[in-house]
Amino acid sequence: MIERSTADLGAPWPAPAKLNLMLRVVGRRANGYHELQTVFQFIDRCDRLWFDIRDDGRVRRLTSVSGVPEDEDLTVRAARALQEVTGCRLGVDIRCEKVLPMGGGLGGGSSDAATTLVALNQLWGTGLDEDALSEIALPLGADVPVFVRGRAAWAEGVGERLSPVELPQPWYLVLVPPCSVSTRDVFCHPELTRDSACIKLEDFLSGDDVNDCLPVVRREYPPVEAALAWLDHSGGGRLTGTGACVFAVFDGPERASDVCRQAPSHLRGFVAQGLNRSPLLDRLDQEIASPSLAADS
Ligand SMILES: C[C@@](CO)(OP(=O)(O)O)[C@H](O)COP(=O)(O)OP(=O)(O)OC[C@H]1O[C@@H](n2ccc(N)nc2=O)[C@H](O)[C@@H]1O
Numbered sequence: 001m002i003e004r005s006t007a008d009l010g011a012p013w014p015a016p017a018k019l020n021l022m023l024r025v026v027g028r029r030a031n032g033y034h035e036l037q038t039v040f041q042f043i044d045r046c047d048r049l050w051f052d053i054r055d056d057g058r059v060r061r062l063t064s065v066s067g068v069p070e071d072e073d074l075t076v077r078a079a080r081a082l083q084e085v086t087g088c089r090l091g092v093d094i095r096c097e098k099v100l101p102m103g104g105g106l107g108g109g110s111s112d113a114a115t116t117l118v119a120l121n122q123l124w125g126t127g128l129d130e131d132a133l134s135e136i137a138l139p140l141g142a143d144v145p146v147f148v149r150g151r152a153a154w155a156e157g158v159g160e161r162l163s164p165v166e167l168p169q170p171w172y173l174v175l176v177p178p179c180s181v182s183t184r185d186v187f188c189h190p191e192l193t194r195d196s197a198c199i200k201l202e203d204f205l206s207g208d209d210v211n212d213c214l215p216v217v218r219r220e221y222p223p224v225e226a227a228l229a230w231l232d233h234s235g236g237g238r239l240t241g242t243g244a245c246v247f248a249v250f251d252g253p254e255r256a257s258d259v260c261r262q263a264p265s266h267l268r269g270f271v272a273q274g275l276n277r278s279p280l281l282d283r284l285d286q287e288i289a290s291p292s293l294a295a296d297s
């Protein structure tokens with residue numbers, strides 16, 4: 001098989017980031033996982049993936065992801081999980097251009113995994129429906145199913161009980177503090193609030209947008225505290241997931257970009273629009289309408 005560049009592989013498959021617009025920790029399961037209530041919305045900031053189908057069954061990652069060995073990469077694990085469930089004998093070379101910061105609470109790794117499942121289900125012709133793909137997705141990470149389904153959602157359980165929601169699609173300024181937060185460490189922290197009262201979607205829509213991870217993350221990660229303190233000057237910021245990223249909401253991109261430009265130099269940031277429909281679904285529709293010639297000849 002001849003090695004190919006991404007230019008030969010057709011349009012990339014997007015793996016968008018998500019924001020948790022609120023996050024309540026309402027209980028803990030016997031296996032240590034926490035019961036949450038959260039609201040997921042996608043943003044138009046994406047990793048980009050290419051899949052080159054192989055006929056020998058091998059799953060390889062051709063691009064490196066800092067600190068993540070090939071066998072542990074969520075894209076590789078997702079592809080192998082799909083092979084296992086369907087018995088598919090095809091393989092794939094995966095290329096991933098990382099744009100999303102890791103450990104940022106933007107769900108980049110989970111989104112890469114979901115994009116791999118959705119793309120390969122189409123390119124391998126394994127024909128699973130959305131429910132079956134979501135079942136494969138959950139053991140890869142609590143956040144993976146929402147990316148598979150591709151709809152902004154109100155989520156309960158560990159994030160797998162999803163109800164689609166139509167939300168405003170504002171512009172967000174997302175700041176990336178210079179640190180990475182371990183989701184596991186936050187959920188293990190003795191001072192994490194674990195008994196928040198459950199609320200209803202209407203409560204969130206009326207402004208109840210607390211993130212229960214915030215007090216612990218603020219205390220343990222000074223760069224997150226600094227980013228939030230800075231955003232206080234322009235109306236205040238929120239934490240996404242367990243962080244490290246924080247975000248502020250704007251009506252349009254101009255004001256968000258103005259504030260972004262004023263951020264201190266140690267704070268990277270970007271402006272992105274909220275999306276209720278993942279760009280992954282559009283790419284899937286495109287593939288169904290006109291299948292790429294990605295399979296090697
Ligand atoms: C908290 C959330 C909110 O969206 O986002 P992030 O900040 O990580 O993006 C997610 O639920 C994270 O999902 P994900 O990043 O897929 O987490 P996983 O790999 O499943 O779990 C990492 C570790 O976090 C803990 N964990 C995770 C989710 C959960 N509901 N309860 C937990 O206790 C577990 O200790 C687990 O070992």
Ligand SMILES: Nc1ncnc2c1ncn2[C@@H]1O[C@H](COP(=O)(O)OP(=O)(O)O)[C@@H](O)[C@H]1O
Binds near residue numbers: 101181241
């Ligand atoms: N393809 C991948 N991209 C990013 N992280 C990955 C990937 N595969 C495995 N990981 C692991 O998942 C962890 C969480 O990554 P990520 O989803 O980007 O952050 P978060 O869960 O905070 O949003 C990383 O620190 C890394 O160890």
